[in-house]
Amino acid sequence: MSKFEQIMLLSGYSRATVSRVINNSPNVNKETREKILQIMKQLDYAPNRNAVALSIGRTNQIGIVIVSLIEITISFLNHFIEAALRYGFQTIIYTSQGDKAKEMQAFEDLRSKRVDGLLIVTCVNDPGKLSAYGRYGPIISWQRMRKGQIPSISMDQGEGYRLGLEHLLAKGFTRIANIFGRSGSLNTRSRRLAYESTMKQQGLPVRADWYRYEVYGMLDGEEAWRSLSAMQEVPEAILCSNDYVAAGILNEARRQNLDIPEQLAIIGFDDTELSASLGITTIHNPIKEQAWNAFYHLWNQIGGESLEQSKLSFQLVERQTT
Amino acid sequence: MSKFEQIMLLSGYSRATVSRVINNSPNVNKETREKILQIMKQLDYAPNRNAVALSIGRTNQIGIVIVSLIEITISFLNHFIEAALRYGFQTIIYTSQGDKAKEMQAFEDLRSKRVDGLLIVTCVNDPGKLSAYGRYGPIISWQRMRKGQIPSISMDQGEGYRLGLEHLLAKGFTRIANIFGRSGSLNTRSRRLAYESTMKQQGLPVRADWYRYEVYGMLDGEEAWRSLSAMQEVPEAILCSNDYVAAGILNEARRQNLDIPEQLAIIGFDDTELSASLGITTIHNPIKEQAWNAFYHLWNQIGGESLEQSKLSFQLVERQTT
DNA sequence: TTGTAGGCGTTATCAT
DNA sequence: ATGATAACGCCTACAA
Numbered sequence: 084m085s086k087f088e089q090i091m092l093l094s095g096y097s098r099a100t101v102s103r104v105i106n107n108s109p110n111v112n113k114e115t116r117e118k119i120l121q122i123m124k125q126l127d128y129a130p131n132r133n134a135v136a137l138s139i140g141r142t143n144q145i146g147i148v149i150v151s152l153i154e155i156t157i158s159f160l161n162h163f164i165e166a167a168l169r170y171g172f173q174t175i176i177y178t179s180q181g182d183k184a185k186e187m188q189a190f191e192d193l194r195s196k197r198v199d200g201l202l203i204v205t206c207v208n209d210p211g212k213l214s215a216y217g218r219y220g221p222i223i224s225w226q227r228m229r230k231g232q233i234p235s236i237s238m239d240q241g242e243g244y245r246l247g248l249e250h251l252l253a254k255g256f257t258r259i260a261n262i263f264g265r266s267g268s269l270n271t272r273s274r275r276l277a278y279e280s281t282m283k284q285q286g287l288p289v290r291a292d293w294y295r296y297e298v299y300g301m302l303d304g305e306e307a308w309r310s311l312s313a314m315q316e317v318p319e320a321i322l323c324s325n326d327y328v329a330a331g332i333l334n335e336a337r338r339q340n341l342d343i344p345e346q347l348a349i350i351g352f353d354d355t356e357l358s359a360s361l362g363i364t365t366i367h368n369p370i371k372e373q374a375w376n377a378f379y380h381l382w383n384q385i386g387g388e389s390l391e392q393s394k395l396s397f398q399l400v401e402r403q404t405t
Numbered sequence: 406m407s408k409f410e411q412i413m414l415l416s417g418y419s420r421a422t423v424s425r426v427i428n429n430s431p432n433v434n435k436e437t438r439e440k441i442l443q444i445m446k447q448l449d450y451a452p453n454r455n456a457v458a459l460s461i462g463r464t465n466q467i468g469i470v471i472v473s474l475i476e477i478t479i480s481f482l483n484h485f486i487e488a489a490l491r492y493g494f495q496t497i498i499y500t501s502q503g504d505k506a507k508e509m510q511a512f513e514d515l516r517s518k519r520v521d522g523l524l525i526v527t528c529v530n531d532p533g534k535l536s537a538y539g540r541y542g543p544i545i546s547w548q549r550m551r552k553g554q555i556p557s558i559s560m561d562q563g564e565g566y567r568l569g570l571e572h573l574l575a576k577g578f579t580r581i582a583n584i585f586g587r588s589g590s591l592n593t594r595s596r597r598l599a600y601e602s603t604m605k606q607q608g609l610p611v612r613a614d615w616y617r618y619e620v621y622g623m624l625d626g627e628e629a630w631r632s633l634s635a636m637q638e639v640p641e642a643i644l645c646s647n648d649y650v651a652a653g654i655l656n657e658a659r660r661q662n663l664d665i666p667e668q669l670a671i672i673g674f675d676d677t678e679l680s681a682s683l684g685i686t687t688i689h690n691p692i693k694e695q696a697w698n699a700f701y702h703l704w705n706q707i708g709g710e711s712l713e714q715s716k717l718s719f720q721l722v723e724r725q726t727t
Numbered sequence: 728t729t730g731t732a733g734g735c736g737t738t739a740t741c742a743t
Numbered sequence: 744a745t746g747a748t749a750a751c752g753c754c755t756a757c758a759a
Contacts, residue, residue, distance in 0.1 A: 085752055097730045102754060112728060132519040133458040134752035137735050142455060144497070152479045152486075161474050164500050168507065173514070175466070175495050178486050185490065192495070197454040302682050334656060360624050407736055419746045424738065434744060456736035459751050 086128045093126075094119050105130055136196075145381060146175045146198040148189045150205045155299075155325060158355070159225060162374035163202060170382055172199070183208050190216045200381040203233065221384035223377050227269040236377045236392075240352075241273030243366040243397030244322065247350040248281050250364070250399050251320045256348050260293035260318035262307055262328055271296070271324075278322070293318050304331020312339065319347060320405075326351035326358040326365055333361060333404065349404040362403040369395045408450045415448075416441050427452060458518075467703060468497045468520040470511045472527045476622075477647060480677070481547060484696030485524060492704055494521070505530050512538040522703040525555065543706035545699050549591040558699045558714075562674075563595030565688040565719030569644050569672040570603050572686070572721050578642035578670050582615035584629055584654075586646040593618070593646075600644070615640050626653020634661065641669060642727075648673035648680040648687055655683060655726065671726040684725035691717045 090101050103111050104119045136142045164174050179186035193201050203224040210232040224235040263271045282289050295307045323329040329351030341347050351358045351365035358365040376392040412423050425433050426441040458464045486496050501508035515523050525546040532554040546557040585593045604611050617629045645651040651673030663669050673680045673687035680687040698714040
């Protein structure tokens with residue numbers, strides 16, 4: 084016999100009344116409630132979540148789809164998990180390690196009602212295939228998606244990038260190198276586009292020979308600057324794909340005894356703690372707000388409520404490297 | 406009507422037979438199975454995990470208790486999640502942000518059968534209080550625990566530390582600084598003990614004035630070396646709490662144009678990718694194996710099977726900083 | 728304020 | 744190989 088039934092028996096009340104007490108329903112006599120609560124405590128009772136989930140048709144669990152936990156996603160994840168928790172949702176991490184089949188497990192779990200919704204941080208399956216799962220529950224993506232598939236809360240990083248570029252130009256730097264991340268990504272494309280269109284518009288030369296791709300971390304950044312500084316013509320300013328890369332470049336430039344920013348101006352991206360402690364000028368990326376917006380998007384569809392998402396924008400944070 | 410019942414109706418078979426097909430029971434006529442499978446596909450059927458969980462009394466979900474996702478725990482987490490997945494378990498992340506009440510949610514969820522077991526990575530509640538939850542399901546800790554409470558798969562880092570120290574002594578370095586992490590932790594204590602006992606044993610002076618505490622990341626490491634190198638007497642070798650710290654010290658020392666390792670020998674801890682790419686001598690910490698052992702521990706109690714855990718040990722990895 | 732009865736979607740134990 | 748029936752633990756109209 085389940086503890087629930089023991090409570091019924093011991094208290095002499097019905098299934099419904101016991102349930103009311105468990106769920107803090109106001110329609111219960113004060114003494115009745117106390118008596119039942121007393122017995123619950125005595126029996127060390129805790130509701131079985133599986134039974135609840137089955138009954139109400141919801142698990143209050145959200146899945147996070149991600150290739151693997153890596154540094155640049157941590158901050159976003161922490162914020163998302165906290166947002167979910169605030170509304171009573173737990174988060175299940177689905178790491179695919181790049182395996183398409185493993186990744187599908189998350190979507191199948193949406194179908195099987197293990198999770199009420201899904202957040203895609205990074206995914207390897209074809210978005211076209213995945214979007215079909217939208218019928219089983221809400222899905223939101225942080226990763227930018229080609230339009231018309233899965234909704235995304237990502238922002239066009241080209242806009243942020245342009246802020247950095249204009250800042251450099253205003254300071255009189257015109258010989259500018261660009262350090263990109265993943266070469267085929269939408270973000271890299273819009274960043275490159277922002278650079279090229281702005282330069283052309285100003286009648287300045289576009290230096291494609293100073294492009295570097297697949298640069299992600301601090302060590303990659305150091306390597307990138309070694310390569311650039313060894314060229315015949317050396318850039319006088321650099322726009323980076325993120326703060327880690329900027330930190331690496333700063334390290335390497337300091338090792339070469341360059342004056343920063345006189346001989347080399349550096350701009351990072353994201354405005355992480357790292358850039359703050361190193362004094363790197365960067366573009367503030369509202370990651371926390373994106374995480375909350377992502378949760379709101381899911382919540383609005385799960386709970387039917389309508390929490391308003393905040394309008395987001397990039398912002399230049401000027402420090403000592405420009 | 407549930408899809409399950411629709412399948413019963415459309416196929417003309419009973420509840421039991423449909424269930425057998427779903428679970429690949431061998432006791433089903435081949436044609437029967439095909440007919441039912443056909444209908445299942447047609448209805449786009451997927452079993453409801455909540456119903457399954459309620460019925461079998463298990464969720465195949467494991468909770469991870471952690472203060473917050475941070476860099477030094479990522480690798481461990483990725484390995485643990487993968488191990489769990491290999492045995493059909495999903496992982497729920499409980500971040501407490503240092504809040505005791507939030508952390509309790511994980512333990513309450515063990516009680517409520519939302520999770521079948523719990524992994525503690527870092528926790529803020531009193532272990533004595535938490536260990537009472539052991540009756541609701543298996544709990545294992547990565548963080549070292551005072552004995553007699555919650556079982557832990559952690560290793561005594563003092564042993565690894567001693568390896569580094571002996572390596573330095575063998576190379577002729579005797580003026581050695583120690584950079585520690587959390588000042589009250591068990592690991593810090595055993596590291597300090599390893600240093601002090603070995604030095605005394607060799608008749609060498611213990612330099613407590615070269616101790617530094619609460620040093621966790623690369624920037625902390627840079628700061629630590631600035632502080633040490635500004636002293637009247639400067640150490641000629643350093644043992645670090647982790648590879649990030651070692652990398653920071655290396656950076657700062659290079660900035661001061663020191664010859665490494667002639668003027669300053671550096672040893673990291675953990676043997677992360679960072680130490681590999683920077684060529685830092687370090688102590689290999691078998692994190693992956695610890696993660697798998699942690700899962701095995703839980704699995705053995707959940708599944709009743711008995712997977713053997715591997716015996717683990719630290720190992721010195723000599724590179725260019727010693 | 729309390730109770731009755733049915734439902735949530737499976738698994739599992741017997742029979743047949 | 745298949746079926747009938749109960750069990751899993753809770754929620755929720757609806758009725759009283």
